[in-house]
Amino acid sequence: MPEQWTDGLNPPHGGQLVNRMAPASEQAALQREAATLPGWSLNHRQLCDLELLLNGGFSPLQGFLTQTDYESVLSDMRLANGLLWPMPITLDVSEDFARGLNVGDRIALRDPQGLNLAILTLSDLWRPDRLLEARQVFDSEDPTHPGVAYLLEDSGPVYLGGTLTGIQAPVHHDFQALRQGPAELRRLLAEQGWQKVVAFQTRNPMHRAHQELTRQAARQTGAAILIHPVVGQTRPGDIDHYTRVRCYQHLLQRYQGESVRLSLLPLAMRMGGPAEALWHAIIRKNFGASHFIVGRDHAGPGKNALGEDFYGPYEAQELVKAHADELGIEMVPFRKMVYVAQRGRYLPAEAARSDETVLSLSGTELRQRLKQGEEIPDWFTWPEVAAELRHRHPPRHRQGITLFFTGLSGSGKSTIAEALNARLLEQGQRRTTLLDGDVVRRNLSEGLGFSREDRDRNILRIAWVASQISRHGGIAICAQIAPYADTRQRARAMVEAEGGFVEIHVSTPLATCEQRDRKGLYALARAGKIKGFTGISDPYEPPKDPELTIDTRDVSPDAAVDQIIHYLEQAGYLRPRHLPRDAANEEAETRVPLLDRQLTVR
Template identity: 40%
Template sequence: MAAITSKQVQVPHGPEAKLVNLMAPVEQRAALVASCNKRFELSDRNACDVELLCVGAFSPLEGFLPKEEYESVVNDMRLTNGLLFGLPIVLDTNSEDIVPGDTVLLSYQGQDLAVMNVTSKYTPNKPLECLKCYGTSSLEHPAVQMVAMERGKYYLGGPIKGLALPTRVFPCATPSEVRATLPANQDVLAFQCRNPIHKAHYELFIRALDAPNVREGAVCLVHPTCGPTQDDDIPGVVRFRTYEVLKEETANPRLRWAYLPYSMHMAGPREAIQHMIIRKNYGCTHFIIGRDMAGCKSSISGKDFYGAYDAQEMANKHAGELNMQTVPSLNIAYTEEKGYVTADVAKAENLHVLNLSGTKFRQMLRAGEDIPEWFAFKSVVAVLREQIQTAPPRH
């Protein structure tokens, strides 16, 4: 059982077990803005990181990593004090004008989000960062391409104070808000995803609630990432709509739903650790982890960058230190004879397994064909069909 606080919920990450809140009091915000001598426009990814820092999802961090902390996380997957941390949280820029000592107003799409005291400006070793964090420095990896081609020449480090959270079309509950919805003294499983949820996924997290290391009465926090991800993924706004209709269709009292403004790195094992730390801060005690979690393929050869169980092994290795438990997601198959069963049962009983690939599913959506009810929820199909028929063609 994971440790709990006096309020009988999971402790936040860090030696002080304290949920960070970087939002400045309302009466201080005008003075903070007035103190700024520079302005900086955030990218979509930057804005996600600012929001997660401000609400405490990256507890115990209080800002973007300075050089020594960045290098420690890159090389050792730990902060300089030894605390486990999966991926470096950095603010990138090409600006020659911003220097240590500056007070910078961080804005996003016309909205002032935070004020940053710049304490560090450095040129990162991007090839080393990619090799250590993603296991490769090849541009065939989407995050390597992001670091090399999207991120600026310099990284800025320093503490931030929040002014406002980004205005989004979907609400992203803060860690404290999510914690307020969780049952006291009870196991809370986290289910991470970045795609629409189909029936096999649903079976995974419903069955995980009955895992041997999960207590009776546990709940599952379905916590999809809705920030930027791979170019060919379904847009976050559309994914959000699929989750909302599914929440209504299933109306399952053992589920909690929230949305995470996190930008995926597809970093496999390292990202598994990052996701566990974030979900720990949201109050979860258990993390459901599947095959090839946060994995990706070469954009040229199609070869997987990570082994199917690399992320699970990394998560299991550090679960105790993170004060969490892992629940491996079952390998589920749909059979004509018995519906959804584990793949082992399907094989042992020689059952007839039905399959539908993601590519075939998308083709059927475009063509207006009926989608098998065993594969997808009707409500989700309706949202996806509307999106796929109105989206501009890809070139």
């Protein structure tokens, strides 16, 4: 088996990082060549992968994996030459793009704006078994796992492998002083005389417990601290990296006289648990770390469809520790830190006495508090960090929200949505945008048909617009049939990354909708003149757990609006109408009780 690492801080291959950028003198000619080549526009994940392939963050990789290397990684967590590598780094493309490509072809890889970043010399083209990949890499076929979901729902069916020639690094306009590649960061660490460096991986804001943890790791190892957060692609619903980096910068000021550096990692996480932890360790070795903190359930994706953890709590630590000698990087286990009220400071959980009051708050609980507008306790984080989080996640009455109506044609959803929009505008508390299904079809989705694919595309376009409205604190009111449960779930995930989401099922039965039939559509569908009509010749999949259910046989539009307004007030998205404005403001800043998930209106 080949040696994984050489001495000191050096990575494989004779102590050289695998930098795939062409010399500056050749880049103009490569740009001219790339303009003549077939080009693939990289998505966000592929863009992150390309950057770390080009700058050496993914050393020893020379490019996107060949089929032989890919199959070896899946079966043994090693490249075909025996070097340890646990995560397949592949370029997935569409069938249309792959059609006509041959081994030896050169392909331009472009960012979403069309800028040529690299040329891939194609050595392999194959159609993988993505279900097998999910099982081998993530030990799961459950699509609630983000990595599995990407493989089975979003990835292209054809993989391209080959070597890369970099033309230009991906462009970043934010936090440029904190974006060091492996070679630059290793040089900076060496200039500071840091022989030992302990790296801390995070995709969340850091708080007082994390600071104390890194301090203890530094004292334990005699190392300087490298805070190395992921700012590429993380788990859906995570706090955006702009907010997180500002939090890290504030926290940095709380390290008094200690050797600590902040640098950003443009990694696309797979949330792959143990395999991902091993991958993170290799990457941090490439960036100059001698030690790496591995957490409990490191890079875990949360719960599966059965409500169980995907991985054991210490599997990641065990796997990294088992390969530590081969990697040449020492694993430092993440110790659970708790706040001991009697002593007024953080300690490892095992150091607290049984008669002492210990306090802790998980990342999930923090996100819930931010979402609900609840207090962030002083013992948990520093005031300046809390202020940044509150700026990004204001009280609920100022948070964006999408009200997503779904139901059969003629169910009354558009009528209720219009009445709700008018009522909210009358009250004047919030800015609203009404995205009615028919109006959107004319203005946003003109040209789309009514196939399953086009219907999904239409709903996801609406969801994207709604997410942007929510992101900026507005209320988006969407009214469309949206017949398919999985598409509605994708819409929810898209919106919840930016704000709140309330699904309102207008459950009026088919028979009543047919009786109304003001447009005559049901009659045409029954006569076979309209194909694929929802409820007649195409299914409608009712929501299983909507926030609100309204049957308009028994509820007038005004009464339905009253119920929705009541729900929004209870949830904190609107100030209660009976309170004076100042008192309402004060109440909205305090704790908002969690609501039962479903409210049925008949």
